[in-house]
Amino acid sequence: MSKPIFLIIGSDTGVGKTVLTALLTRRLRERGVRVAALKPICSGGRDDARQLHSAGGKTLALDEVNPWHFRAPLAPLIAARRESKSVNLRDVVQHIGQVNRRFETVIVEGAGGLLSPLGENFDSLDLLLKLRAMPILVCPNRLGAINQVLLVRKALPKAAAKKLQVVLVSPPRATASSRSNPTLLADLMEPSRLHVLPWLRNLQSPLTPTVQATLDALLGG
Numbered sequence: 757m758s759k760p761i762f763l764i765i766g767s768d769t770g771v772g773k774t775v776l777t778a779l780l781t782r783r784l785r786e787r788g789v790r791v792a793a794l795k796p797i798c799s800g801g802r803d804d805a806r807q808l809h810s811a812g813g814k815t816l817a818l819d820e821v822n823p824w825h826f827r828a829p830l831a832p833l834i835a836a837r838r839e840s841k842s843v844n845l846r847d848v849v850q851h852i853g854q855v856n857r858r859f860e861t862v863i864v865e866g867a868g869g870l871l872s873p874l875g876e877n878f879d880s881l882d883l884l885l886k887l888r889a890m891p892i893l894v895c896p897n898r899l900g901a902i903n904q905v906l907l908v909r910k911a912l913p914k915a916a917a918k919k920l921q922v923v924l925v926s927p928p929r930a931t932a933s934s935r936s937n938p939t940l941l942a943d944l945m946e947p948s949r950l951h952v953l954p955w956l957r958n959l960q961s962p963l964t965p966t967v968q969a970t971l972d973a974l975l976g977g
């Protein structure tokens with residue numbers, strides 16, 4: 757797989773992975789890039805997959821965006837077992853590879869955090885390494901963010917840690933920690949790989965130049 761695949765990982769569940777994946781997809785489409793956004797595995801409803809389906813302009817079927825979905829709002833491994841189903845890494849990688857051949861760029865949203873069990877014996881870290889994807893970590897910019905970023909970085913093999921990009925998602929109102937986190941983190945990692953996404957009140961409104969620049973930097977210019 758030579759074309760870029762981005763894997764969006766979260767410092768936790770519900771931290772803005774879907775929002776970022778949709779924004780990156782939208783930005784690439786604005787730039788005329790043929791992009792596919794995938795959420796291969798969903799548990800507890802397919803809302804994320806539907807959002808990415810729309811963000812991608814419905815060029816893929818919903819079942820291509822999200823081939824594996826399970827009803828229980830639990831880690832996918834457990835949710836699948838409740839339905840006597842299983843997901844294996846090889847099938848997920850194969851699916852992403854097939855989509856990758858049809859598009860210029862693929863953005864994959866993981867599920868939960870880096871080490872949340874996705875299926876039988878694998879998590880987002882295994883998926884990242886198998887795909888040789890570019891990791892993008894989404895983390896809310898709040899007290900505790902620095903620890904979460906450093907934990908994820910430490911969990912990655914050296915080569916992947918070097919490629920790691922971090923997006924701090926701003927809160928609606930700045931706090932003492934949201935103001936100081938980026939400064940401190942910039943001392944602890946390569947500053948060009950650290951990005952701050954402004955708070956977005958309305959995800960449907962046109963992207964501001966600041967947001968566009970943040971997304972472009974993440975995508976490598």
Ligand SMILES: [Mg+2]
Nearest residue numbers: 773774804865
């Ligand atoms: Mg999500």
